[in-house]
Amino acid sequence: MSVRPADLGDVDAIVDLELVAFPLDPWSEPLVAEGVAGRVPTTSYLVAERGSVFVGHAAVSVVQEIAELQRIATVTTARRTGVASALLAAVHDHAAACGAERLLLEVRDDNEAALAFYAGAGFAEIARRPRYYRDGTDAVVLQRFVRMGE
Ligand SMILES: CC(C)(COP(=O)(O)OP(=O)(O)OC[C@H]1O[C@@H](n2cnc3c(N)ncnc32)[C@H](O)[C@@H]1OP(=O)(O)O)[C@@H](O)C(=O)NCCC(=O)NCCS
Incomplete structure (x- = not known):
């Protein structure tokens, strides 16, 4: 598997995965295209790609x-094969290279897969935002320290 910066040729695949992975709040094509550009x-x-296939x-x-x-999202057929772990490692390297000291995220309190993934990756809960999401679900704020060479 390889991880690389996205380019405009990836926008359709990213938007398709947004719809599957974040059905309540998918990022739109214009938003993704603007970011990728x-x-x-x-x-x-x-x-992340396996061979030349977007995963x-x-x-x-x-x-x-x-x-x-x-x-962070993995196509359904490639889950539990290390894709998000590889993406997270690349995110960590990017954050370290930019001089960041902490990596933060918000996750839905009912997202068991993501909570298990982040716990295994060494994130710790630092806050909760009650009824943060539109459907009333709480957000859990997680943090991991960014250290060079990890
Ligand atoms: C959460 C998500 C990104 C994990 O991606 P993934 O590529 O399957 O994760 P990995 O294969 O790197 O998993 C690494 C470890 O995390 C844990 N993990 C991942 N998914 C899990 C699940 N569904 N249940 C329990 N543990 C899980 C396991 O410890 C796993 O190691 P193992 O497979 O050897 O047991 C994926 O389920 C996804 O795309 N979900 C929808 C989008 C989303 O919720 N993103 C996070 C928003 S905050």
């Missing part, structure tokens, strides 16, 4: 010492 200065998109994407925003993992 580099017109959102703080945000970077990464894609997942991540989006991370870095502002000074804080990196925020905004998106």
Whole structure:
């Protein structure tokens, strides 16, 4: 598997996966295209491929010492094969290279797969946002420290 910066040729695959992975709040084609084109200065998109087949994407925003993992998703047929782990490692390297000290994210309280994934990856809960999502679900705020060479 490989992870690389996304380019405009990846936009359709990213948008398709957004619809599957985040059905309540998918990112739109114009939003993704703008980000992939580099017109959102703080945000970077990464894609994972197996061979030349798209298997997942991540989006991370870095502002000074804080990196925020905004998106991470794996195509359904490739889950539990290490795709998100590889994306997260690349996100971590990017955050470290940008000088970030902490990697933060928000996850739905009912997203058991993601909570298990992040717990295994060493994230710790630092806050809760009650009824954060439109359907009333709480957000859990997780953090992991960014250290060079990890
Ligand atoms: C959460 C998600 C990104 C995980 O992606 P993935 O590529 O399947 O994750 P990995 O294969 O790298 O999993 C690494 C480890 O995380 C844990 N994990 C991942 N998915 C899990 C699940 N469904 N149940 C329990 N543990 C899980 C396991 O420990 C796993 O290791 P193992 O397979 O050897 O047991 C994926 O389920 C997904 O795309 N979900 C929809 C989008 C989403 O919710 N994103 C996060 C939003 S905050």
